[in-house]
Amino acid sequence: MFDRRLVQCFDWSLLGLTLLISGVGLLTLYSAVTADTGTLQKTLFTRQLIWFGLGLGVMIFTFLLSFKLLEHWANFIYVGGIGLLLCVMLFGKYVGGSKRWLALGPISIQPSEIIKIVVILVLARYFSRLVTTRGFSLKELFTPFVLTMIPFILIVRQPDLGTALLVALIAGSMTLFVKIERRSIGYLILNAALAIPLVWFFFLKGYQKQRILTFLNPDRDPLGAGYHIIQSKIAIGSGMLTGKGYLKGTQNALSFLPEQHTDFIFSVFAEEWGLLGTIMVLLIYLMIITWGLNIAHRSRDPFGTIMSVGVTAMIFWQVFINIGMVMGLMPVVGVPLPFISYGGSSAITMMTGIGILMNVSMRRFLFE
Amino acid sequence: MATYLDTVDSDWFRQRLTGVMLCVCAAFVALIVRLVYLQAIEGEEYRRLSASNSIRLQSVDAPRGLVYDRNGKMIVDNRPSFDLKIIVKDAKPLDRTIRRLSGILDVAPEVLMNRLSQKKYQVAYKPIVLLSDIGRDKLAAVEVYKYELPGISVGISPRRHYIDKQSAAHLLGYLGEINADELKLPQYANCNVGDYIGKFGVEKSLEKWLRGTQGGRQVEVNATGQVVRVLKTVDALPGHNLFLTIDRDLQKKAETLMADHTGAIVVMDPRTGEILAMVSNPSFDQNAFITGMSHGEWNTLISNPNRPLENKAIQAEYPPASTYKFITAIAGLEEKIVTPDTEIQCPGYYKFGNRTYRCWKKYGHGKVNIHKALAESCDVYFYLLGQELGIERLAWYAKNFGLGSPTRIQLDQEDTGIVPNAAWKRKRFGTPWQQGETLSTAIGQGFNLTTPIQMAVAISSIANDGIRVQPKIVKSVKAVNGDVIQENSVVPTGSIPASEETLKIIKQGLWEVVNSPRGTAFASRIEHIEISGKTGTAQVFSRKTSDDEESEDVPMHLRPHAWFVAYGPSREPRIAVTIIVEHGEHGSDVAPIATELIRVFLDKDIKPETGNVGQDQSDHSALIKSPLNN
Numbered sequence: 002m003f004d005r006r007l008v009q010c011f012d013w014s015l016l017g018l019t020l021l022i023s024g025v026g027l028l029t030l031y032s033a034v035t036a037d038t039g040t041l042q043k044t045l046f047t048r049q050l051i052w053f054g055l056g057l058g059v060m061i062f063t064f065l066l067s068f069k070l071l072e073h074w075a076n077f078i079y080v081g082g083i084g085l086l087l088c089v090m091l092f093g094k095y096v097g098g099s100k101r102w103l104a105l106g107p108i109s110i111q112p113s114e115i116i117k118i119v120v121i122l123v124l125a126r127y128f129s130r131l132v133t134t135r136g137f138s139l140k141e142l143f144t145p146f147v148l149t150m151i152p153f154i155l156i157v158r159q160p161d162l163g164t165a166l167l168v169a170l171i172a173g174s175m176t177l178f179v180k181i182e183r184r185s186i187g188y189l190i191l192n193a194a195l196a197i198p199l200v201w202f203f204f205l206k207g208y209q210k211q212r213i214l215t216f217l218n219p220d221r222d223p224l225g226a227g228y229h230i231i232q233s234k235i236a237i238g239s240g241m242l243t244g245k246g247y248l249k250g251t252q253n254a255l256s257f258l259p260e261q262h263t264d265f266i267f268s269v270f271a272e273e274w275g276l277l278g279t280i281m282v283l284l285i286y287l288m289i290i291t292w293g294l295n296i297a298h299r300s301r302d303p304f305g306t307i308m309s310v311g312v313t314a315m316i317f318w319q320v321f322i323n324i325g326m327v328m329g330l331m332p333v334v335g336v337p338l339p340f341i342s343y344g345g346s347s348a349i350t351m352m353t354g355i356g357i358l359m360n361v362s363m364r365r366f367l368f369e
Numbered sequence: 370m371a372t373y374l375d376t377v378d379s380d381w382f383r384q385r386l387t388g389v390m391l392c393v394c395a396a397f398v399a400l401i402v403r404l405v406y407l408q409a410i411e412g413e414e415y416r417r418l419s420a421s422n423s424i425r426l427q428s429v430d431a432p433r434g435l436v437y438d439r440n441g442k443m444i445v446d447n448r449p450s451f452d453l454k455i456i457v458k459d460a461k462p463l464d465r466t467i468r469r470l471s472g473i474l475d476v477a478p479e480v481l482m483n484r485l486s487q488k489k490y491q492v493a494y495k496p497i498v499l500l501s502d503i504g505r506d507k508l509a510a511v512e513v514y515k516y517e518l519p520g521i522s523v524g525i526s527p528r529r530h531y532i533d534k535q536s537a538a539h540l541l542g543y544l545g546e547i548n549a550d551e552l553k554l555p556q557y558a559n560c561n562v563g564d565y566i567g568k569f570g571v572e573k574s575l576e577k578w579l580r581g582t583q584g585g586r587q588v589e590v591n592a593t594g595q596v597v598r599v600l601k602t603v604d605a606l607p608g609h610n611l612f613l614t615i616d617r618d619l620q621k622k623a624e625t626l627m628a629d630h631t632g633a634i635v636v637m638d639p640r641t642g643e644i645l646a647m648v649s650n651p652s653f654d655q656n657a658f659i660t661g662m663s664h665g666e667w668n669t670l671i672s673n674p675n676r677p678l679e680n681k682a683i684q685a686e687y688p689p690a691s692t693y694k695f696i697t698a699i700a701g702l703e704e705k706i707v708t709p710d711t712e713i714q715c716p717g718y719y720k721f722g723n724r725t726y727r728c729w730k731k732y733g734h735g736k737v738n739i740h741k742a743l744a745e746s747c748d749v750y751f752y753l754l755g756q757e758l759g760i761e762r763l764a765w766y767a768k769n770f771g772l773g774s775p776t777r778i779q780l781d782q783e784d785t786g787i788v789p790n791a792a793w794k795r796k797r798f799g800t801p802w803q804q805g806e807t808l809s810t811a812i813g814q815g816f817n818l819t820t821p822i823q824m825a826v827a828i829s830s831i832a833n834d835g836i837r838v839q840p841k842i843v844k845s846v847k848a849v850n851g852d853v854i855q856e857n858s859v860v861p862t863g864s865i866p867a868s869e870e871t872l873k874i875i876k877q878g879l880w881e882v883v884n885s886p887r888g889t890a891f892a893s894r895i896e897h898i899e900i901s902g903k904t905g906t907a908q909v910f911s912r913k914t915s916d917d918e919e920s921e922d923v924p925m926h927l928r929p930h931a932w933f934v935a936y937g938p939s940r941e942p943r944i945a946v947t948i949i950v951e952h953g954e955h956g957s958d959v960a961p962i963a964t965e966l967i968r969v970f971l972d973k974d975i976k977p978e979t980g981n982v983g984q985d986q987s988d989h990s991a992l993i994k995s996p997l998n999n
Contacts, residue, residue, distance in 0.1 A: 133375035146807050178385055223601035224585040228426055229585070235424065238407040238415025252419055257494070273420075276997050277410040278400065291390070296384050298379075306382055310389065328403045 012362040014304075015292055019060075019340070019355050020029065022285050023053060026341035029270045032248050033262040045262060045343055052345040056352030061062045063356025071357070072304045077125040082119035085112035086155040093159075101159050103320055106109060111346035113156045113164040118353050120168055121175070121311035123148055129177045129304035136180035145176065163335040174314035181305060216332045226333040229265070231266075232257045237271040237279075244275030262343040264335050267327050286320045298360045300320070305361040312354040412639070422458070422494060423589045424600070432527040434608030435503055436541065436571065438617040439643070439844055440610060443532060446604070449506045450528035453521065454496040457485070459594030469517055472686025473510045476500065498563075500659060502528065513667075515857050519593040528573075529565070531655040537620050539649040539680035540569020540613075540780070543559065543658035557903055559583070566721035568658075570680070571611065571842065574779050578846045578854065581608040581845050590938050610985025612844045613968055614643035624970055625650045626962045632930075632950040633681035633821045636966060639829035639936055639945040641859045642838035643971065649681040675951075681774075683783045686818040691746045691889075691956065692932045693813025693877050695765075695831065700756040700766040703873045707872050715749040719808070726752050726808050729906070743878030744888040746904060749814050755811025760802055763792040763810060763975070769866050770827040770838055776842045777862075779973075786823055789816035797942055813829045831879070831937035834905035835865045835872055879903055880939050890933065893960035895968045902935030902963065904956025907949075928952040933960040937967040944970050 019199075033100070035044045071078075085103065089112055093100040104108040124145050131141060140257065149172040156165040204248040219226040236252035245251065250272035254259055258265045271279045293313030297306045316339050323338040325331035340349070392816040407415065416499035418424060436445035453474075460466040467485075471478040484499055503511075503523075511523055529544050545568040548562050556577065560566060566580070567573035584605030621648045623634045634647040651671055660669075670677055679685060701707045719726045728734065728748040734741065742750035755763060767773065774790030785795070789810060791802035808817030819827075820841060830837040846855040867875070879901035882888040889904040907930040931953030936942040937976040946963040955961050 005838050020915055069819050132377050132379055134381050174389075178389060180385065216497050223587045224426060224428075224603050227601070228587060229426075229575055231424055235418045237404075239419035241406055241416055242409060243414035247753055251422070257422065271404075271408065274402060276412075279404050280410065283397060283400060283404070287393070290393055294390055294393075301379070303377060304709050305384075310386075315398070320401065324400055325403075326409060328400070330399070361852060 006366055007363050010363045010366065012296070012359045014279070015289070015355065018285060018292065019352075020069065022282070022289065025282060025345045026199070026266075027053065028247070029266055029273075029341055030262055030343055032250065032273060033266055033269045033302070035248065035252060036364075041061050047341055048345070055345075056348045059349055060352040060356035060359070064359040064366070065352050066360070067364060068123035068305055068308065068357065068360045071122055071308075071360075072126050072129075075122040079119055082112065083151055083213045086116060086152060088112070089159065090155065108345065113152075113159065113161055113168075114344075114346035114350045115166055115353075116126050116152045116156070117164075117171060117315055118312075118350055118357070119317065120149060120152060120172060121308060121357075122170060125304055125311055128175065128307050129302075130212040132179050132303055132307070133179070136271060137176070137184040138186070138309075139185045142176065142181065142185070145172065147217055148172075151313045163322075165337060166222055166334065167315070167322075170318045171311060171314050174318070175307060175311045178310050178314075188271070191219050203360045219329070219333050226243050228335065229259045230327075230329045232259075233265055233268040234329050235264075236268040237328060240243070240275040240279075242276050244271075246280055247273050249273060260335075263337060264323065265322055265343050265344065267338055270341070271327075272362050283324070286316070290317050290320075293358050296325045296358050296365075299365045300361050301365060302361075305364070308363050309358055312357050315354060316351070373415075377846065378433050392704060397533055399929050403817035413650070421590075421592055423591070424736055425494060425588055425590055425834050427496075427524075427540055427586045427588055427596075427989070429584040429586060429603075429605045430526045431583050431605035432607045433529060433581065433845075434579040435610045436579075437612050438620075439608065439614050439645075440616065441612070441613065442617045444537065444613070444617055446532065447527035448530045449525050450502045451504070451922070452498050452505075452524045452526055453503050453511065454524050455485070455499050455520075456494060456496050456520045456594050458494055458520070459590075459592075460518075466518055466520060469514070470511075470521060471500075473514055473518075474500070474503070474507050480657055496522065496524070497523075522594070529659050533621065534654050534656060535652040536617075536624060537615060537647065538570075538652045538655050539664050539682070540570055540615065540644075540647045541655065542572035542574075543568055543655040545658060555832040563647060563746055565659075569678075570780060571613070573655055574781050575843065575846075576613060578609040578611065582606040582995070586602075587961055592923075597913050599900075608965050609846050609848050610763050611846055612842050613690050614638075614645065614842050615647065616645050618973075619966065619970055620646040620648070621732035622646075623652070624652070624965055626965060627948075627950075630950040630953060630959075631675045631681075632948065632953065632959075633685065635682050635821050635825040635946075635963070636970070637825050637829055637840060637945050637949045639942050640838075642826075642829070642840045643844065644840055644842045644943065646966075647680075647682045647842070650680070651675050651677040651684075653677045680780070680782075681949070682821045683778060683780055684820070685931070686786050686948075687819055688815075688817050688907040689772075689813040689819045689824060690930070690932055691748075691905035692824055692828075692903045692934045693811075693817060693819075694743060694751050695879065696762065696770055696902055697754050697758070697773075697811045698743060698875055698878065699865070700763055700869045702760060702874060703866060703868065705768075706757045707739060709739055712736050713750055713753055715747050717749075719749045719752045721752070721756070721805055721808060726805075740876060740878045741887075742879055742884045743875070743903070744880075744881035746889050751811045754810045755807050756804070758807075758811070759806045760810060763807065764788050766866060767817075769863065770830060771862065772823050772825075773828065776820075776822050776826050776840050777992050778822060779842055783822070786820055787816055787818040813905060821949050824932070824949075825945060828936060828947060829936040829945040830865050831875060832901075832942035835867055836861055837863045837865060874940070876901060879887040883935070883960075889957050890935075890964075892957060893964045895937075895964050898968055899939040900935055900937035900967055901939045901962050902933055902960065904960060905932030905934070906930075907932060907954050909952070925952055929952055931956050931959045933957075933963045935963045935967065937964075937971065941967065 031046050032050055074369055089100060089103050094102050094104055096102055101111050101113060127145055143210060153165050153168050215221040234253060236258055250269055252272055253261050253269045258268055261269050278330050290313055293309055297309035300306045300309060319336050319339050322331055324334045326333055337344050339351045381835055437443050451571055467478050467481050467981050471481060508523055527678040530577060531541060544565040547557060547564045547566045552556050552560060567576040584603045585604045589600060590595045593598050627634055627648050629648045631650055634648040637644050662863050715728055715734040715737050717731050719727050734747045737742055737747045737750045767788045772854050773786055775783045775785050806815050810817055815992040826837060826840055839862050841857055843857055845853055848855055882902050883890045883900045890902055909929055931950045933956045934947045944967050946966050948959050948963050949957045
């Protein structure tokens with residue numbers, strides 16, 4: 002039966018922080034969708050409530066199982082995850098020009114969201130078995146490289162550049178965390194320095210270069226991404242210190258913001274709550290990330306540590322890229338803001354991540 | 370020992386985690402600094418911009434590519450159209466603005482309000498077109514009262530203009546507003562609701578070249594919606610210009626000649642497949658599609674029994690009738706069923722089984738060889754040939770002339786026609802092939818169906834010494850700066866199964882059609898140009914029932930269709946003409962239209978394109994002396 006210590010060590014702080022940020026998310030989503038005149042938009046709020054409930058269930062399920070089981074099954078989970086991505090390729094439905102969704106009866110799931118957790122599991126398993134203070138050699142990094150590239154390529158082809166980049170960033174962060182040999186890292190940097198100009202000048206066609214430049218600098222697309230960023234900056238900036246008040250954001254209400262319930266939801270929040278609100282939200286995120294790293298530190302098991310770092314990296318990168326993007330610091334790329342953006346698959350993935358952190362946190366005494 | 374030292378422990382992880390924590394903190398500091406900058410330092414300015422919603426997007430339409438004829442004469446261009454637009458949120462108070470506007474323009478306010486209510490779900494800061502193409506006088510009025518009309522603006526957008534009303538309408542096609550189904554197609558990925566796209570003809574089939582890329586401007590407006598500053602501009606990229614193969618003057622001439630008839634003309638260069646003219650009559654005014662037509666006008670168009678919206682040159686199927694006989698003749702010669710010396714007796718009918726198949730000439734042609742059979746279009750000769758050949762061999766030859774499959778001209782919705790054989794009939798009707806049906810097929814009747822463009826390709830391949838080429842209507846596509854985007858070359862699609870010897874015999878027969886005193890088109894010959902051709906009279910319904918009726922008694926809609934396919938000059942042909950006139954009675958009646966077109970074209974064609982003049986002239990004089998016996 003349950004060890005009594007499991008209950009004693011339950012991570013109430015992490016649960017509290019998660020509920021707090023999810024609450025902020027639901028409030029903001031309500032404001033974002035009620036501004037729109039369409040009735041369809043309003044059902045989004047109800048749907049997200051249901052997803053949030055489901056997410057709590059998945060979170061509880063994830064922390065009840067010992068994470069040792071996750072380690073044991075990691076490879077099978079990975080194969081299943083890749084299978085789902087292949088299903089998207091074969092049977093997925095097109096929405097707005099890309100194929101990211103798998104329809105299962107009344108609901109649609111986005112396997113590329115879930116695959117982030119799967120990659121974290123499989124890499125944590127691999128790294129935890131071989132990790133030394135020396136760091137990894139290039140030869141040892143070949144397997145994790147392949148494990149990352151398979152889902153990466155499948156997601157790029159959907160196409161969903163944002164999620165693919167996230168998978169690569171998460172894998173990269175985990176690799177840097179477990180250390181790469183000094184010699185190997187030098188070798189990698191040298192190669193990249195040589196390859197990038199070579200590819201740029203000899204392999205890329207004119208229009209491809211244009212696309213990359215526009216991606217890096219949205220100002221080059223003043224009628225598309227560039228315009229969205231301007232409107233987003235107006236929304237955020239016009240919030241000033243204390244905001245325009247809840248449900249009173251004008252940029253949002255007049256549909257000047259694109260995707261105001263998903264990628265640009267932070268702009269809606271910033272317009273209504275001002276600097277006070279945005280700093281608060283950033284601090285909550287920072288606390289969750291710090292707490293995640295703390296859990297990684299306290300775990301006595303390398304798998305638990307590396308997995309926790311992976312989950313924390315996932316939360317960090319999504320927060321950093323999304324908020325950076327809506328403020329015009331980052332390229333315009335579709336990455337949802339954890340716990341706040343609308344999206345079922347994203348909510349479930351985030352809740353699973355929190356479940357994993359709780360799991361490791363609760364069992365920190367097991368391997369002492 | 371070494372592995373023991375390398376083993377990770379809690380301290381090592383703590384050290385790594387400290388590094389991670391530093392990176393995270395740095396990133397958050399960057400985000401917070403940016404937030405402070407946007408919300409605290411620049412907040413005032415952004416609050417101002419948000420209060421007036423002053424940064425807007427305006428789209429700039431790209432002009433569509435222009436269309437020229439083969440000689441560079443313009444046939445389709447763009448003219449400016451002034452569109453009255455309103456931005457509802459700026460037009461305050463809306464009621465007064467609309468009333469003022471209706472006074473200035475002399476348009477009932479209900480009309481304007483009606484337009485608005487249609488678009489009420491549109492985003493509040495997007496301009497809605499209230500009236501399009503308002504004309505310069507109204508434009509002036511709106512400009513004068515500009516300051517009393519908040520939220521009202523006039524946009525200039527390019528509008529399609531077809532220079533010669535009704536001319537080449539089917540070939541050029543027309544534009545229309547993109548519909549919901551088209552918006553989902555990948556080729557229209559860059560289009561928005563309300564865009565005009567090609568719906569028919571060249572406008573549709575070459576849409577990808579003609580349509581440019583929309584541009585736009587980021588502007589700052591003041592409280593009444595007037596632009597105070599242009600922040601960024603993305604230029605619209607105009608579409609590419611098309612140079613067609615048609616000759617505008619020849620096209621017009623053909624249309625004049627065809628004015629009183631229902632039917633089609635295809636004029637083609639047999640050597641290159643270039644379409645020099647393509648007429649389908651009756652025609653329609655393409656400009657009406659651009660400016661919009663009333664329900665009445667539209668109903669008149671679609672209920673006209675002569676189907677003006679159909680391009681008869683490629684979309685109408687007719688029995689090829691006697692024009693088909695040169696194919697039967699080639700099959701007979703190639704399969705060694707007849708030689709030029711073979712003679713048969715035509716008594717005016719042919720008995721097969723318990724049925725009598727009639728020749729068009731009631732009392733017969735007497736002794737007939739292959740030249741006479743072609744020249745005088747003797748049915749009995751071809752009944753015999755057909756019977757010997759059998760339907761499968763005949764169908765094989767017809768297919769090698771391109772019948773039964775689209776010619777793949779660069780136009781949409783081309784019909785394929787029918788080359789009947791036993792398998793086709795079993796599939797279509799579920800009944801076996803009857804021997805007698807082969808006889809009807811051999812003279813181009815029965816189940817045979819062809820489009821005028823298919824017959825144009827077939828006769829051209831005889832003129833072109835057996836090489837069949839793909840017909841085309843676009844010579845080149847050029848960018849606005851003159852760069853050649855695409856240059857169309859000759860595309861051979863096969864060679865017809867006829868030896869040089871066979872072709873010579875057929876050409877002689879086709880020459881006699883026009884030049885022998887007993888030839889069916891002798892009356893339409895031209896003094897100084899030798900022309901070869903073949904007439905055809907396509908029965909609209911079975912000849913058996915009309916046996917004893919005289920044509921004067923036959924109501925118009927039951928009269929046969931008249932065909933004439935021809936090329937000229939007979940030696941080294943440069944032009945091939947196919948004409949069909951619905952219910953035009955006899956092929957010989959419409960042949961003068963074709964020979965006149967050939968004459969006009971060749972007589973005008975005095976300046977040689979590449980060769981020297983002397984060569985051309987000597988050829989010409991040689992032709993007059995000895996026709997074909999080279």
